[in-house]
Amino acid sequence: MPNLSTTYLGVPLKSPLVVAASSISSHVDRVQMAESAGAGALVIRSLFEEQIQLDSMQLDEFLAAGSDSFSEATSFFPKIEHGGSKEHLMWVEKTRKAVSMPIFASLNAVSPGAWVTYAKQLARTGVNGLEVNLYSVPTDMGKSGSDIEKALYEVIESIKAEVALPVAVKLSPYYTSPANVIKQLEQHGAGAVVLFNRFLQPDIDPDTETLVNEMVLSNPAELRVPLRWAALLYGRTRLDLAVNTGVHTGRDAIKALLAGATVVQVASTLLQNGIPYLSTMLLDIQNWMDERGYKSLDDFRGKVSQKHCDDPFAFERAQYVKLLSSIH
Template sequence: MDLSVSYLGLRLPHPFMPGASPLVDDLAMVDKLVEAGASAIVMHSLFEEQLTYDQLRAFRDTELYAESFAEAATVLPSPPQYALGPDAYLEQIRAIKARVGVPVIASLNGSSPSGWLEYAKLMQQAGADALELNYYYLPIDSRETSESVEQRLLDVVKIIKEEVTIPVAVKLSPFYTCLPNLAAKLEKAGADGLVLFNRFYQPDIDVENLEATTTLHLSDSSELLLRLRWLAILYGRFSKSLACSGGVHTGLDALKAIMCGASAVQVVSALLMHGPQRLKQIKDEVTLWLEEHEYESLQQALGSMSLRRCPDPAAFERTNYMRILQSFRLSP
């Protein structure tokens, strides 16, 4: 079965890859992921805050006390605890590239169009085959408009595209006013692909201690539904690559994402729960389904359930909406 796809201009033997996670911090785990068939390795994100901290520390070391006595220098505060600092992150890219024969996709996570974006060029120089911009910004200022929120993202993408020649995918949240319009703007700004979607980790409240708490909840297949809707809407309207991230746990989950238009399927929670071999299981399940249904290649399935063939997608969506609401009945 021919499972080959093109994602971000990279020719891959199949769409299945680990998504951004700490799994790739361990080279032995990277080996296991590749042995399980990973078509690419997606690095976890290097955060804007890490790079900004390093820049401020360098300033303090070299400039802040230039006119002071050495005895007056204060000790810098301890940096936030990240698995890999900026320099180690670049070394990890080099190490993975030297170790495996699949593309390596680096990742930057931030929200402001500033100097830290120059790091994209260093990632390319370290050997990254592509870059994923994991854009995370929570607007809380009532004076900020939806247009300005989108413009921040577009500015970041434009700056990165000026820094690198490798493909750049943008990992989005689902909470934009008109996602198809934003997708068109991102394509014009130079984005080579979209990853749907970023998962937001919501804080809870500890009512006894009166404090916010954070808890990591891994995804399940129910989270896939939101991805399927927007993949199906954007396929054919956004002419670049689409990737699915979030809610893929089985071969059928992956197949649904592909049928809606994803040429890359990123898996994280299932790998954290079941180990790297789950990637091979997903690939095998998709292959078996295609063979049993007499498909000649994965390309026949790609986008086959998108709204591209529907003349009025909005009417289609409203019809389904009304049907679901009217089908509910209270138990006797």
């Protein structure tokens, strides 16, 4: 049997399939199921600073509403303080203990200090590494791209200064120069990049003339963007590359590995096909490797990257002009 083991963020993994941050991590039995089906690791859903603030505000409102109803009410209520990140941290710790595969925590903060505070708290749960989820939609017209990028590097640097764990950065594909951002992240202490965060875009319903925010799972066509970037980056950065978004089958995972992925993260396909589908994906990878005589992932990782491909320009303009002219 071909060997599927790999190393991600310095942590040995028995397979390159990593369960992406998602609701799959909300139940311990699902995490255990992922481990039994052959997952190499799992990322726990993010600790969102806004969620903590919202819960805290709701608690404050509830207490305030109660105290309006009865003049003495404030004395009825014992001093309740919002648990903050406590509940999430307990969950991370419980999950960490329930399985032996590596577990990564994910964090999405808004204020600069909060990133470090929560990173330190998450590090104490015993997780193997941190994924910094940079999901944000910058809308401030007064803020330049370089201001936003500078703030990002400061976040990574300050986390690395306080936390000994390896850090992966889940990036947006929408930087003017993702390659430069990735180079800077490397210099500021990141260990891996997750290509890419999947931005959920609101839709508009013309019948009701309202916004529609619904959770739509990914489709395999979305793999093209991370695939191209993994292929462009392979061999040009020391960072591990986690390809994420649009990996739905074992064949998709093979494509990502050929492009240069260190690991492949999956969520939508497991929500659609069930968590045991991981084992089918792994079997498809092994069968494909067997057919070609590959003994380990390193035998073919990055084989179709820009570095190793016959036409190094293919990934850049991707035959843009030729393809456009070919449709009549």
